[in-house]
Amino acid sequence: MSAPRLLLLAGDYVEDYEIMVPYQALTMLGYRVDTVCPGRGKGEHVLTAIHDFEGAQTYSEKPGHRFVLNADFDTINYADYAGLILPGGRAPEYLRLDPRVIELVRAFAHRPLAAICHAGQLLAAARVIEGRRVSAYPACRPDVELAGGVYADIALDAAVTDGTLVTAPAWPAHPAWLAQFIAVLGARIAL
Structure with missing residues (x-):
């Protein structure tokens, strides 16, 4: 039996922890995590x-790493994946302008979907959050509310689940966000 597959959407200036940690953690749990970016190949x-x-009014930004993609965006078949992961950073700001990305997000609107930080911009642009409780980086609150979502004003280290949608405000929420996403996927971890 092959490992369940998850799809992780990337773009330049994605937040380092928000792509690296989910990729590594979910791979460690036995998932095959395919990472893709429009316009880039495997x-x-x-x-x-x-x-x-x-301590500033907003986050600071420093150069991160080169994250290698392991799949091709143009050849993905949504039906092959058990869930979608949308990391934040600056990538969602411009990825939401790509109609293929919007189609991808809509395809997972009622399937397991984990979005963190500025990925709320992708959810809002895809119009998949109307009436749903959604967290995102606080600066994305207007995007969430204008798209009809109910903004969950929670601690930076917390996450919220609404049906199959798991959201969190930023990378300090990884333990809660990943635990809730794993639960939505139906996995259980026994120690």
């Missing part, structure tokens, strides 16, 4: 950015 990379909370 073996190519995206640049990441490290966002930190250092």
Whole structure:
């Protein structure tokens, strides 16, 4: 039996922790995580950015790593995947302008979908959150509310699940966000 497959959407200046940690954690749990980016192919990379909370009015940004893609966006078949992961950073800001990305997000609107931080911009642009409780980076609150979502104003280290949609405000929420996403996927971890 092959490992369940998850799809992870990337783009330049995706938040480093928000792509690296889910990729590594979900792979460690036995999932096959295919990472894709529009306009880039398998073996190519995206640049990441490290966002930190250092007491300013918003996060700071520093150069991150090169994250290597392991699948081709143009050849993905949505039916092959048990769920979709949308990391944040600056990538969602421009990825939401690609009609194929919007189609992808809509295809997972009622399937397991994990979105964190600025990925709320993708959910809003795809119009898949009307009436749903959604968290995102606080600066994305207007996007969520204008798309009809109910903004969940929660701690930076918390997450919220609404049906099959799991959202969180930023990378400090990884433990809660990933645990809730794994539950939505139907996995159980026994220690």
